[in-house]
Amino acid sequence: MQLTAIEQRVIGCLLEKQSTTPEHYPLSLNALTNACNQKSNREPVLTLSETQVQQALDTLLAQRLVTQDEGFSGRVTKFAHRFCNTEFGNLQLTEQQRAIICLLLLRGPQTPGELRTRSNRLAEFNNVAEVETALNELINAEHVVKHPREPGKRESRYSHLFADPESTVVAQAVELPDIKADELNELLAEIDDLKAELQKIKQHLGL
Incomplete structure (x- = not known):
């Protein structure tokens, strides 16, 4: 299973909201997009459009990692994950393992201490040793x-192993801020100045 950066964020959000706000789960496209762009408990912070989230959902639906309730009588279509712990699914996780995978999907590489601190709404860990035990189980299963x-x-x-090779590049591209033309020109001018200075130094040193 190899997920893009946006697909990781979508699955992570569905896992999180299923545990933290079960009364609002499954999620509508709007609620899921807001969850993906949430500023707390997200690394990196993204600014995804509903179109981008829907495209990720379409792929996940095709892979049967997500299901949708079409909605009847005017109800909004809502989405739920089938990522783990489904009746006939291969990926079966304990509550602690599920919490760790959820956090790794949402925040990237983390230490056992960070995972314990951030998992209080997802699962109970009495100490860091319990986190490390769950991590070792996930390592043995080749998930982490x-x-x-x-x-x-x-x-x-520790990192999860559900990412495709280009996911980091995609995440960086998604969060890359817009650079104004005049700012870009200023940066390019500074680079040219630095190149000129370097050339002068080389000439002075006879290089």
Whole structure:
């Protein structure tokens, strides 16, 4: 299973809202788009349109990872995930494992300590050791990977393995802010100045 950045966000939001606001689940397209663009508990923060979210839903519907209630008598169409814990699905997760996958889909690589702090509305972890146990179970099932510990950091970070190779690039492209033409020209001019200075230094050094 390989999900694009937007598909990851959609599945993560459906998992989250199913647990945190079950009275409003399944979600309408508008509610799901708002959840995808939520500023809290999201990394990166995105500004997706309903069209982008619908396109991701169309793909997920085709893969049977999402279902839709067409709505009758004027009711709005709503969407629910079939990502995990379905009757005949292959991906069966404990409540703790599900919470971890949900957070990794919504916020990217995280440490066990971060996962425990952020999971209070999704599952109960008595301590960080319980988080690490669940992570090791997910690693053994090839759903999660542990990254080498970064210099100066006390804990290693973990990522899910449901992303396609281009998902990081897509996420960066989605969140890339617009640059005004005059700002771009100013940046290009600064680059030209730096190139000229570098050339002078090379000439001075006889390079």
